[in-house]
Amino acid sequence: MPGYADPGFDTLALHAGAAPDPSTGARAVPIHLTTSFVFESSDHAAALFNLERAGHVYSRISNPTNAVFEQRMAALEGGIGAIAVASGQAALHLSIATLMGAGSHIVASTALYGGSQNLLHYTLRRFGIETTFVKPGDIDGWKAAVRPNTKLFFGETVGNPGLDVLDIPTVAQIAHEAQVPLLVDSTLTTPYLIKPFEHGADLVYHSATKFLSGHGTVIGGVVVDAGSFDWDASGKYPELTEPYDGFHGMTFSEESTVGAFLLRARREGLRDFGACLSPHSAWLILQGLETLPLRMERHMSNTERVVQFLASHPLVGRVGHPLLESHPSHALAQKLLRHGARGAGSVFSFDIQGRREQGKAFIEALKIFSHLANVGDCRSLVIHPASTTHFRMSDEALAGAGIGPGTIRLSIGLEDPDDLIDDLKRALKAAEKAGA
Amino acid sequence: MTMYLQVNGAKTYCYTGGKPFDPAKPTVVFIHGVLNDHSVWILQSRYLAHHGFNVLAVDLPGHCRSEGEAPSTVEEAADFIGALLDAAGVQQAALVGHSWGSLIAMEAAARLKDRVTHAVLVGTAFPMKVSSALIEASLNAPEKALTMVNVFSRATLCAPPSALGPGTWVYGAGMALGRRVLRSNPKVNVFHRGFVACDRYAGGEAAMAALTCPVLFLLGGQDQMTHPKAAQGLIKAAQAAGQKVKVVSLPVGHHQMTEAPDPTLFAIRDFLGT
Numbered sequence: 001m002p003g004y005a006d007p008g009f010d011t012l013a014l015h016a017g018a019a020p021d022p023s024t025g026a027r028a029v030p031i032h033l034t035t036s037f038v039f040e041s042s043d044h045a046a047a048l049f050n051l052e053r054a055g056h057v058y059s060r061i062s063n064p065t066n067a068v069f070e071q072r073m074a075a076l077e078g079g080i081g082a083i084a085v086a087s088g089q090a091a092l093h094l095s096i097a098t099l100m101g102a103g104s105h106i107v108a109s110t111a112l113y114g115g116s117q118n119l120l121h122y123t124l125r126r127f128g129i130e131t132t133f134v135k136p137g138d139i140d141g142w143k144a145a146v147r148p149n150t151k152l153f154f155g156e157t158v159g160n161p162g163l164d165v166l167d168i169p170t171v172a173q174i175a176h177e178a179q180v181p182l183l184v185d186s187t188l189t190t191p192y193l194i195k196p197f198e199h200g201a202d203l204v205y206h207s208a209t210k211f212l213s214g215h216g217t218v219i220g221g222v223v224v225d226a227g228s229f230d231w232d233a234s235g236k237y238p239e240l241t242e243p244y245d246g247f248h249g250m251t252f253s254e255e256s257t258v259g260a261f262l263l264r265a266r267r268e269g270l271r272d273f274g275a276c277l278s279p280h281s282a283w284l285i286l287q288g289l290e291t292l293p294l295r296m297e298r299h300m301s302n303t304e305r306v307v308q309f310l311a312s313h314p315l316v317g318r319v320g321h322p323l324l325e326s327h328p329s330h331a332l333a334q335k336l337l338r339h340g341a342r343g344a345g346s347v348f349s350f351d352i353q354g355r356r357e358q359g360k361a362f363i364e365a366l367k368i369f370s371h372l373a374n375v376g377d378c379r380s381l382v383i384h385p386a387s388t389t390h391f392r393m394s395d396e397a398l399a400g401a402g403i404g405p406g407t408i409r410l411s412i413g414l415e416d417p418d419d420l421i422d423d424l425k426r427a428l429k430a431a432e433k434a435g436a
Numbered sequence: 437m438t439m440y441l442q443v444n445g446a447k448t449y450c451y452t453g454g455k456p457f458d459p460a461k462p463t464v465v466f467i468h469g470v471l472n473d474h475s476v477w478i479l480q481s482r483y484l485a486h487h488g489f490n491v492l493a494v495d496l497p498g499h500c501r502s503e504g505e506a507p508s509t510v511e512e513a514a515d516f517i518g519a520l521l522d523a524a525g526v527q528q529a530a531l532v533g534h535s536w537g538s539l540i541a542m543e544a545a546a547r548l549k550d551r552v553t554h555a556v557l558v559g560t561a562f563p564m565k566v567s568s569a570l571i572e573a574s575l576n577a578p579e580k581a582l583t584m585v586n587v588f589s590r591a592t593l594c595a596p597p598s599a600l601g602p603g604t605w606v607y608g609a610g611m612a613l614g615r616r617v618l619r620s621n622p623k624v625n626v627f628h629r630g631f632v633a634c635d636r637y638a639g640g641e642a643a644m645a646a647l648t649c650p651v652l653f654l655l656g657g658q659d660q661m662t663h664p665k666a667a668q669g670l671i672k673a674a675q676a677a678g679q680k681v682k683v684v685s686l687p688v689g690h691h692q693m694t695e696a697p698d699p700t701l702f703a704i705r706d707f708l709g710t
Contacts, residue, residue: 006587006607016605019594050454052483054597054697062602070603071594080609081600227612254438254451255482257475257500258612259600266601 009076009192010293017071018286031283032064050248051255051267061270065279069286073212073222076191076289077204080227081262083270084220084282088187088207089115090275091221095183095203097273098265099237100151102128107145107152109136109166111159114389116185120154136164137328142171146178151236153178156185157194158329158345161385161402161409162320165329165336165344172200179234187211187376192296193343197226199336203261210376213288214295218281223265227258240264295378298414299346300339305417306410306424310350315428317406321348346413347375352406356395358431359384359406365430368415368423380413380420406431441523443497443516446504448523449474451493453485462553463526464708465517466493469535469559470630471582471614473500476534478599479697480704487705492529494520496540500620506629510536510637514543521551530554530708534693535662536634539564542651542670546643555647556704558654559690561666562640566631575628582614582627591658591689598694606694644673650680652707654692654700661690682707 007015018029037056039045047053056062070082085091096106108120110133120131134141136159153175155166168184175182181202186194190211196204206212208220231240231253240260243249247267252260270276288295304323311319322333322344330341337343352358362384363371369382373389383389386405395405412420439450439457451474464484466477474481474493485491497516498506507513517540521529530553533541538560545552573581590607598604618627644651651674655664664685674681684703688695 006583007593012593015593017594019592047483047486050482050486051601052479052486053701054479054599054601056597056602062597064602067597067602068594071605074603074605074608075593078608078611079605080612081604083603227609228615230616248454250454251438255454255475255478256600257473258609258616259604262600262603266603 012072012075013292014290016075017068029065029068029283029286032279035059051250059279060274060276061266063279063282065286066277066282069282069289070222072286072289073206074224077224078195078197078226079204079224080259082222082224083262083265084222084277085270086221086275086277087219088185088205088209088221089119091205091207091223092116092119092185094265094269094273094275095205095223096124096129096152098261098269099181099239100129103149104129104151105147105149106131106154107142107150108133109155109159110134111136111162111164112156113160113185113187136166139167139170139174142174146174150178150180152180153182154184155182156187157189157196161349163322163327163329163344163348165322165332167332168196168199168201168336172202176200179236181229188345188347189337189343190292190296192292193339193345194337197228202226202229208285209374211296211299212292213285214292214376214378215284215288216374216377216379218284220277220281220285225259225262229261231260244268295414299412300342302414302417302420303346303348303412304342306412306420307348309421309424313428315353315432317351317353319348319350347409347411349407349409351404352408352428352431354406354431354435356386356405358435359408360387361434362408362427362431363387365427366423367426368419369410375411377411378414380415381411383409385409439492441520443519443523444504446497447502448497448504448520449495449501450524451475451478451481451491453482453491453493455485455491457490457492457524459490459525461488461490462708463490463492463524463529465520465529465531466491467517467531467533467537467540468496468499469537470634471585471617471627472534473613473617475599475613476691476693477532480532480693480701483701484705484708489708490526492520492524498621498624498626500617506621506624506626507633508629509633510539510543511639513540513633514547517541517544518548518551521548527551528553530556532556532558532704534558535560535690536564536630539634539637539640542647543637543639543643545649546646549648552649554649554652554708556652556654556707557667557670558692558700559656559659559662560653560670561662562637562670564634564637564662564666566635571628571631571635574631575625578618578625578627579615582611582618585661586610586614588660589690590695591656592695595695596697598697604694606691609694610691640670641673644670644679645677647674647677647679650682650707652703653681653683654703655683655685656688656690656692656695657685658688659690
């Protein structure tokens, strides 16, 4: 596709990484459901194993369908390449495991998805990797948390549960002064709403389960490398800059000046940890990616309508979306996100004024919103943390986690916005009655 | 397998393809283009290193891992190649160059005479004129110029598995490498200096007439940076001088090594085997 300018986002969402299949003419991306790929000769086999030639060997390491997804995500994020994995959690684990081992340290935002909190706070500690948590807006806190063995800074573009927007340029600068990269979870924003690399992040990952696939049908993840971090200059990553006995004595930063992370992540991480993505799942995610720009526009406009409705309802005490000027991240969202505060995503929480039972009554009265533990579906979703994910916690403990007894989390889908608002109106009425 | 040589008093990096340098084997020197480094040759150089050749994929002076003054002219860079062979203790070598590197390989082959066994010119043209707008942008708006060059260099949105293996986005990789190479030299804008060297080089036809080795022209049929038509003069000059000439055209853009890694490798391998 020779041209005179970089292809635009919508074009890349449809075409990056794929062309009509040369052997069949198939226009859509074929699903290559095969474990392995035939070698042309013994020499071809040896050359593939030794990275003298590029190609597919075994679908745990790479697969043509997955490669389309990987190229497309790298294109949309502005990276050099990507690795598809089994889930967003697998993407986070692969990123960390590629960069460090026991005795290392991470500085992470407190505003993280619960699964990421668990991995850092409990599981990785068992493997000798410690994490210091810092409130995302506490700039001095990020600086103070750095230790000699710090290997990574980590945060979410728009954090859980309060939609705190990460000041990526500032945090990236602190990370780079400490000679470490910044890894960002951009699941809730997708590259349509922010491209973290343009603001200084070095690595980005997604739970593709959410908006990227967009239809609540598949579990998957992906990590993308900007190719911007200089591992040699940092001097803190012998995993990438010194010969690796586990792979032909290869020095990854010598093989690729900008792609050492991806080389090791695929050649060690996928090979040894094995959290690969099924090609069928990759195909489902690609189907979603092709309409990502259209869907994200509708997610945003529906969210705007719902936020306005909730903010003016007398039973609603707080709406936690940066669209509102009262939100602590409003100004940062306006500055960093591609569509300003509108682009802070369609997953947010609000508080019903009242008791825990009123929250339950609200949930049970909803007819369009589905009550389940996921976000980023084309359908609108809802969950009441105090009666589900956090039901064992006292009201005091909930408050410590930023969750009230009446806190409701919504994920706004693609339905008619008037229907969503009617559904919420009816449920708020039910909550009101339950509190009478 | 890190290898540093002292060339003209400067520490010079050469990638050896994952094998130790062995003076008993035939040597192939890979020469990169403007705002590139050794890593653009990884697949081709690593393969040859494991198939009977010494490989010296060099970072030109003042680029990435190599110290020294970045060359201002093709002739200066050609002399560096001669000094590199001396430093490595190599009497004879094949030279493989891409874009600006192809001009350097051609000029070096002309100067070094029978010390050069083969010349492989990938994505070449003569004259290699660079528009004044692009030269100006490379100096004053390098990110803009890099974007232009990167777009002109690519012919596909779906390159096959490439230098980093499957999942590589060659557009992004080109941008990231360009930025890294530019940043690697805080004293000299090697982007601008390289383009000026390409633009001003006037010795192409004379160099071609002086060659004493066979020449492979490895061209990209959709190359917008060095259009195949712009190589025809050199091809005719080589034929007129009685050189053994081979022309291979691949249906790709300017970055043959990443858009068609295997056909590029096979063309070089087969030519070196002749």
